[in-house]
């Protein structure tokens with residue numbers, strides 16, 4: 001068996017004729033934080049969606065704690081229950097209050113009693129300064145608050161891996177900061193994460209490793225201080241240059 | 250430091266006040282004018298006296314009222330039973346049509362055929378087919394009471410309408426919601442029941458209530474099968490006196506019966522629109 005928590009081997013995925021991911025291999029060990037960067041359309045979201053089985057892979061394998069989750073006959077619901085996912089749009093359930101959103105999966109999927117789930121949820125909300133929002137409906141929350149609740153909704157299930165896909169790109173700068181602060185705390189807790197982001201400052205801060213995707217292939221991998229400072233390929237150099245010009249680096 | 254409204258604010262408020270007084274005045278004048286015109290046209294019509302005698306006769310209204318009321322009691326029971334079954338069947342059909350399970354493929358096909366058929370077929374024909382056709386089969390265990398078969402016809406027709414409304418609601422729920430639920434590990438059916446359906450039903454409550462209003466008034470059609478409901482009772486009265494006032498009494502009662510539901514629907518629609526404006530969805 002492998003020592004890594006999540007291992008992706010030669011992943012390949014296309015939509016119709018368009019090859020979106022090609023020969024993607026990586027391994028994520030426990031407590032590691034990997035940040036995926038790359039231009040829009042480079043395949044970051046597709047990669048994350050393959051990991052939580054919201055997309056079917058064409059070829060290659062994905063192993064979660066040694067188990068091949070892409071093999072035929074795997075129960076996708078059970079796999080997803082072990083993986084936390086948060087996407088760009090917050091996607092809180094608008095008909096449920098904040099706390100109802102958070103305890104839905106623990107109660108329905110993980111067999112936690114409602115009382116116990118509430119206790120855990122309140123603890124999380126307390127810790128991240130959202131306790132006064134517990135009984136509110138999501139549409140009354142700011143974007144930053146909604147996104148933090150969405151992350152907590154995933155975290156409460158104690159996922160083996162947390163996948164975050166551009167969770168701050170719909171927010172303005174001040175709200176971004178509060179979401180990033182939460183993610184940093186999760187890292188301090190030892191959460192294993194794979195994060196797609198356009199926030200390079202944040203990437204530098206939390207990433208153990210940065211992975212640059214270019215047209216569906218891993219183009220460069222390494223420590224953030226290396227990859228983000230001295231690109232080895234002109235693809236990455238171009239990408240960083242365009243970010244710098246946009247004032248985002 | 251106390252706040253003192255500025256001169257500018259006082260001017261603004263005065264202007265607003267004047268504008269609102271003016272619109273009230275205009276509304277009043279135009280209502281009175283149109284009302285007067287209507288009265289003039291109707292009462293001035295050459296046959297008005299005859300019409301008034303045969304449609305608005307107080308004496309006949311009074312003698313018909315108890316019979317019509319006892320007929321209405323039947324309508325009420327039919328409406329109530331039909332509404333319950335229509336909501337249940339409509340929901341089940343909508344769920345069948347929107348499910349993706351391959352196991353349910355034949356059910357899906359059947360449900361689609363059912364809704365197409367009964368949305369297209371006039372209710373009156375359904376009433377004839379069910380009300381006269383089924384007793385004709387002479388199957389002993391099927392009741393052949395006009396009330397039961399009339400109610401069944403209403404249920405058959407309105408389940409198709411309601412199923413379509415609920416299906417539209419299910420399909421209007423953002424697919425990202427389903428994704429988010431599945432990503433949390435919820436199964437297909439948990440996602441449907443706990444995430445999609447509650448949102449869908451909220452979205453379609455106003456059109457759903459509209460269908461129920463329509464069902465309430467169509468409950469009067471079971472009279473064609475001979476069930477003695479409010480309309481049939483009015484018909485019996487009319488046949489004795491050759492005066493149409495009893496029909497008007499029945500009509501008035503039906504309107505009274507549906508007003509609470511229509512008002513409630515309007516109120517709910519307005520409330521939802523406001524909420525949507527606040528959420529910036531528009």
Ligand SMILES: Nc1ncnc2c1ncn2[C@@H]1O[C@H](COP(=O)(O)OP(=O)(O)O)[C@@H](O)[C@H]1O
Pocket residue numbers: 015020038039040041042043044045046047
């Ligand atoms: N559901 C889909 N159907 C067809 N093409 C898709 C779909 N999702 C993504 N793509 C395509 O796959 C490519 C990678 O998209 P994506 O993974 O969203 O990139 P990123 O997240 O890096 O912006 C894009 O060219 C996009 O057009």
Ligand SMILES: [Mg+2]
Pocket residue numbers: 044045046165166
């Ligand atoms: Mg993306």
